[in-house]
Amino acid sequence: MRNAVDNPFNPGSDVIPAVWAGRTAQLSDWRDVVRPRRLAGLYERGRTILGEPGLGKSTLVRRIAKEAAAAGDWVTQQLRVPSGSDPLKLVATALLKLADDAGLPASRERRIADAISRVQAVAVSGIGLTLRDRQGPEPHAALTDLLIEIGTAAAERGDVMVLIHLDEVQNITDGEVLSQLLIALGDAIVHEIEVDVPGGRVERTLPIAVYLTGLPDFEDMARARKVATFARRFKTETLAPLSDDDLAAALQDFVLRGWDVPDGSGGTVPIRMEKQAAAKVVDLCRGEPFLFQLAGEQAWYAGDTRVITIDQVRQGWRSAQREATAHIERILDRLPRREKQFVEAMASLPVAERTLSRIAEGMGLSKATDAGTTSQRLDRERGIIDRGRLYTFRHRALEAYLTTSWPEV
Ligand SMILES: Nc1ncnc2c1ncn2[C@@H]1O[C@H](COP(=O)(O)OP(=O)(O)OP(=O)(O)O)[C@@H](O)[C@H]1O
Ligand SMILES: [Mg+2]
Structure with a gap:
């Protein structure tokens, strides 16, 4: 009954x-702001969604893209930038596919055929195009032009969006490539065309939405490259862990109705979760989407009864502990030395004494201001802490790991 095939986690x-748990603000931002505004020809910035590993960035935009595709939108797959590769080629290839899916009339219109062949060159040579032939057009211009053609075709249809999802953007380490890409996407977002309306002509933006997802380090890189338009054309959000309320709500269906699985004789039987068992899952995962799935998965495997009990949740978690630890250690070890020192010093202080000066002191610094930049980065860029008179942890799993025996049960 409860096996690997029917495990919903x-x-x-x-x-x-x-x-699924939470992220309602981000989903509604897509449904109620980005999509309707861009469809209506109104300007709306692209979205950059950053956050520490495992917070659900890729999954969130994958879900948005799935909704969009279901509504008939023209959607790139999640374009994942492999480290060390040339993402211009990746984006060029994706745009060619979109153009094909959209049925752009390349054979009839010279302009379109031209845009396609320039992007084909980018798909083959990527950034090499700029280096080899400094006289020639920049790759970003080719990408923008084709994107505009695709967007114009979508606008003519009236009810379809073009959605581009570029994932793992922190892997775009080549500054020149990063500039080219951000300019290409940014220029398409701001581009306006004239359309006929009764009584005249008006300008509209194209129904194009761009989502970038990746680790927080990306923002630094974009800023360091001084891609001046990046900050203005993209709205950046750093994801926080899920709230306990959201996680509990995600399990409520399990508690009340149960999850239907095949009963082995042609019918189905619901697998329920004790209320305390659900509360235990919520408590154990500390807002981490990855650990939420892990806790649920292991609890499911920990027995074969029709009701998942709190003991099974505990037992399941024991077999997941090592992985939970590895998950948090990965987050901690990725931090630059100063930032790691900061969170460790902060964690070693009692909650009521976590002021900037005490933390700086704990780091062996003579002045509080010496820890200023580090604390700012941990707050604004990484979303790991919240600054105030007293400093608090936003990343609850990291806090639990540093201050208690969690993830041990
Ligand atoms: N809203 C959610 N509700 C429930 N589970 C989620 C949610 N978002 C993500 N998850 C789960 O959390 C795990 C991590 O998600 P995901 O891979 O999207 O994280 P990420 O932020 O992209 O991580 P990375 O930085 O490593 O790429 C996945 O197993 C996914 O199923
Ligand atoms: Mg990801």
């Missing part, structure tokens, strides 16, 4: 999890 997979 799925840590670390590329599918949108069946047991």
